[in-house]
Amino acid sequence: MSNYRYIILIVLWISTASLALASAKDLAEFSLIFKPGGYFEPTYLEVPVGRFKLELINESYEPIEFESIPLRKEKVLAPGTKSFVVIKTSRPGEFSFFDDFHRSARGIISVKDLNQ
């Protein structure tokens, strides 16, 4: 009987550990594409609270700079290059971002609490 308990405990422990590991590795991923002419797609991004990875793809012929002051991130990208930023949020809300080299467009990252 006690053997069963141990086995169940071990199985439970392994499954929670692997779940925790998987959730740590599976960072929610989103991408933002910068188009020629100073625009980017999408301009509205819905993300979960916590950490997420934002892939930045510069498809334009000019350098761009992703910047969000409320999210404390900035990243410069040469024409035709790719990069990413990992953003951490602690609360739901709407945070603006823009391309600092082309101030024509502004975007919103909407942080939603999906557990609620």
Next chain:
Amino acid sequence: MEQVFFIVWRESIEALLIVGILHSWLCASSKYYPGLPYLWGGVVSGLILSVCFAVILLNISSLLGHIEQEWFQATMSFSACIFIVRTVLWMKKYGCNLKNRVEKSANKSLDRSSWWGVFILAMIAVAREGSETVFFLFSMLTASRSSNQTIMVVWYSAFALMLSIITFWLLQAGKRFISWKIFFCTTELVLLSLASALLVSGLDCFISLNLITPIVDPIWDASWLLDDSSSLGRIAANFFGYRSYPALISVLAWIAYWIVILLLRRYFR
């Protein structure tokens, strides 16, 4: 294409203010003249560093992780902040705030090693924003698809450079129209305020790196009053350390900074 002009000028304004103010202070008396080569030496080294950083950003930006870049930005911001405060207080100590007292205290020996503070400050100030400007211009030039476009980039940058030189000159001329005391106090405040903004941006990097806790993030939402992503809000962010969603730690550090500065100013008066 016209953003070339705007970006070059905007990115250079911070360095321009720091270098311009230091230059006007050093020119106040012949006793500070030995500091001028250090100032210009710092500017030249800053420009060389900018090119090096820009090349790194252009070529191995993927190798350089975002954590390293964040560390780099934090280091640059904090050291610029420290060197501004150090230089301002040092200049006050040697009587730069009172021009008439300058000649009287001329026999007071000036510590040569302190000129290196001026050198390092000028270097960091130029390299900090310069690397981004050089990166921007480099990639504009390499990406331009016609010689016409290349010429436009060169022209716009030349215009921006001219505007920067005019700004620099105006700053130097400014002290002729107002009393030295007012000029010194104003420029001192501009530098100290810039340093407070650098402190806040350094803290932002540290919060991102999980090195410090923001305590409460954010402590308030002031975006209805002034949004830091708007043009005016950007200026407030760059010159006063304004944030529309500040973390409590940033607010506390900002207040602590000004208290320390007030105490130090009293001490050095």
